[in-house]
Amino acid sequence: xxxxxxxxxxxxxxxxxxxxxxxxxxxxxxxxxLRMVKRQEDAEDLCQDIFLRxxxxxxxxxxxxxxxxxxxxxxxxxxVDFLRKKGREKVFSTGDLSPVIAGRTSPDTAxxxxxxxxxxxxxxxxxxxxxxxxxxxxxxxxxxDCSYREISEITGMPEGTVKSYISRAREMIREQVLKQxxxxxxVLFEY
Amino acid sequence: xxTEQKALTELDALIEEVLCRDEEAAIPxxxxxxxxxxxxxxxxxxxxxxxxxxxxxxxxxALLVFILIFFFVSVKELTLLRxxxxxxxxxxxxxxxxxxxxxxxxxVFLKYLFKKRQTQ
Numbered sequence: 582x583x584x585x586x587x588x589x590x591x592x593x594x595x596x597x598x599x600x601x602x603x604x605x606x607x608x609x610x611x612x613x614x615l616r617m618v619k620r621q622e623d624a625e626d627l628c629q630d631i632f633l634r635x636x637x638x639x640x641x642x643x644x645x646x647x648x649x650x651x652x653x654x655x656x657x658x659x660x661v662d663f664l665r666k667k668g669r670e671k672v673f674s675t676g677d678l679s680p681v682i683a684g685r686t687s688p689d690t691a692x693x694x695x696x697x698x699x700x701x702x703x704x705x706x707x708x709x710x711x712x713x714x715x716x717x718x719x720x721x722x723x724x725x726d727c728s729y730r731e732i733s734e735i736t737g738m739p740e741g742t743v744k745s746y747i748s749r750a751r752e753m754i755r756e757q758v759l760k761q762x763x764x765x766x767x768v769l770f771e772y
Numbered sequence: 773x774x775t776e777q778k779a780l781t782e783l784d785a786l787i788e789e790v791l792c793r794d795e796e797a798a799i800p801x802x803x804x805x806x807x808x809x810x811x812x813x814x815x816x817x818x819x820x821x822x823x824x825x826x827x828x829x830x831x832x833x834a835l836l837v838f839i840l841i842f843f844f845v846s847v848k849e850l851t852l853l854r855x856x857x858x859x860x861x862x863x864x865x866x867x868x869x870x871x872x873x874x875x876x877x878x879x880v881f882l883k884y885l886f887k888k889r890q891t892q
């Protein structure tokens with residue numbers, strides 16, 4: 582079913598079409614929301630709000646953008662509004678958070694040895710404490726295979742900024758891992 | 773130096789792996805069903821409230837027709853009715869309020885409650 586046909590079916594109240602729409606876009610919405618708000622309980626409530634908003638506004642969808650991009654935009658705006666209301670984090674902060682990252686992550690060195698699994702865990706921890714925009718764009722780029730253009734449309738950031746944030750985020754992750762696991766060569770080549 | 777380069781390449785690959793496949797971000801079971809249930813409940817409630825609104829409009833329309841008939845048939849009786857209503861406005865307001873409450877409870881609240889229990 583293509584997007585236009587799907588939208589028409591949803592507008593007509595077809596429950597199967599609605600289920601199909603949720604199934605098709607749940608990964609995009611869930612990944613973005615979870616990465617942005619970081620708490621599973623909040624993430625599920627927000628996903629409900631997002632899909633309800635999609636259902637409410639779908640009659641106004643004219644097809645200028647891809648359906649997934651449109652839904653992604655709604656998801657992004659809902660999350661930003663939520664984080665602003667909760668005052669959870671400074672939505673537009675892109676300051677140097679190296680000390681913050683270093684203070685909130687640590688490789689779990691059971692028995693004094695770090696292995697690949699611990700490094701993966703460390704990477705995951707670092708991603709979670711990246712500034713909001715950084716972790717949003719890398720999630721959209723890597724987990725949801727969005728192009729720079731799609732990410733730019735979803736977040737409202739220029740394409741150049743998106744590319745720069747993705748690149749910078751990867752650098753920050755790399756820097757932190759190297760800082761916290763100085764003997765990385767030994768760890769990686771032991772396996 | 774070569775080993776260092778290799779290590780960095782390997783690290784980049786590992787970072788890419790984590791970014792592309794985050795097991796902790798797996799969608800919980802029954803996600804679609806829960807979303808659908810929540811949406812169906814909300815749609816149901818909206819439809820009930822809209823139906824109730826239409827019924828109120830019809831009731832007001834019926835009242836208007838009633839007043840118009842009196843207006844064209846007998847203005848004197850309409851005047852008597854009007855003065856009766858003005859003198860007993862609190863009683864009339866109470867009857868209207870109770871009527872509105874019963875209609876709302878029956879047409880919206882109870883239906884929503886039973887629908888909620890059915891879907892749980």
